[in-house]
Amino acid sequence: MTMHTSKIVAFALLAIAAPLAAQAPPAKGNPKDTEVWTPEPKVVTPGATDAAPPSDAVVLFDGKNLDQWITVKDKSPAQWTVANGVMTVNKNGGGNIETKRSFKNYQLHIEWKVPENITGSDQARGNSGVFLASTGAGDAGYELQILDSYNNKTYVNGQAGSIYKQAIPLANPNRKPGEWQTYDVIWTAPKFNDDGSVKTPAYVTVIFNGVLVQDHYELKGETLYIGKPVYKKYDSAPIKLQAHGDKSEPISFRNIWVRDLP
Numbered sequence: 110m111t112m113h114t115s116k117i118v119a120f121a122l123l124a125i126a127a128p129l130a131a132q133a134p135p136a137k138g139n140p141k142d143t144e145v146w147t148p149e150p151k152v153v154t155p156g157a158t159d160a161a162p163p164s165d166a167v168v169l170f171d172g173k174n175l176d177q178w179i180t181v182k183d184k185s186p187a188q189w190t191v192a193n194g195v196m197t198v199n200k201n202g203g204g205n206i207e208t209k210r211s212f213k214n215y216q217l218h219i220e221w222k223v224p225e226n227i228t229g230s231d232q233a234r235g236n237s238g239v240f241l242a243s244t245g246a247g248d249a250g251y252e253l254q255i256l257d258s259y260n261n262k263t264y265v266n267g268q269a270g271s272i273y274k275q276a277i278p279l280a281n282p283n284r285k286p287g288e289w290q291t292y293d294v295i296w297t298a299p300k301f302n303d304d305g306s307v308k309t310p311a312y313v314t315v316i317f318n319g320v321l322v323q324d325h326y327e328l329k330g331e332t333l334y335i336g337k338p339v340y341k342k343y344d345s346a347p348i349k350l351q352a353h354g355d356k357s358e359p360i361s362f363r364n365i366w367v368r369d370l371p
Contacts, residue, residue, distance in 0.1 A: 167369070168366045172193075172194030173194075178208060178350075181205040181246060197361040205247070207347035211346050212369065213298045213344070213369075215368060215369055216367065217348065222288065227257050227286045231261070232267060235255070236256050237350065238353070239253040241253055245341075249341075251313075251332055254269055254270065256269045257283070258283045274332060275326075276313075279323070283317075292317055294314070295313065296312075296313055297312040301342040310340075
């Protein structure tokens with residue numbers, strides 16, 4: 110047998126032996142040793158549709174009133190308009206609104222709409238935002254941007270679905286102005302040490318009109334219009350909706366609910 114033939118035979122034997130070597134030996138022991146039976150997950154009754162609130166949700170807006178919301182500036186009752194099952198930013202006053210309740214880790218569902226007759230361009234085209242944790246007056250907190258980004262060019266870390274000035278969305282699934290848009294959000298609040306330093310950062314996952322646009326993104330801090338994001342210690346916080354104050358037609362919202370997560 111030549112040296113060349115010997116190599117061919119050796120490779121053939123290895124090819125046959127490799128699958129045999131990869132097979133795991135028969136498992137020994139009792140399969141029940143790795144079965145976990147308790148504690149059982151709580152039973153949650155889903156909504157009639159994917160958008161409807163499940164049985165353990167806190168309904169923040171059901172189309173009837175603003176009982177769950179207050180004005181950020183002075184904590185007075187929210188002054189936005191409610192009509193036909195929809196609440197709309199009040200351009201003539203009221204400013205930002207936030208939930209009466211505070212939240213830490215949660216699942217949020219919210220639907221929003223830019224008017225069909227929207228005007229303007231760039232950031233002045235249906236600008237608003239969902240502040241996932243409202244940590245102070247004005248625009249303090251962590252902002253998930255709302256904007257008409259359907260054929261509207263702007264900086265990509267400021268378009269709809271972005272974590273404003275931080276995270277560029279993975280896709281642009283915007284529907285046309287006049288059509289309802291949906292955000293489904295998983296928010297993991299940051300944790301802080303006693304001295305105010307960050308123990309674990311905040312994370313967010315965002316599904317926009319059924320499309321993943323933020324995949325467990327690690328935030329660098331709170332939203333800042335100018336400068337780099339920074340963290341500020343807090344425990345739990347309200348959810349805030351922004352009245353941006355630009356001249357474009359006001360944004361509307363409907364079907365808002367939240368689930369506390371452990």
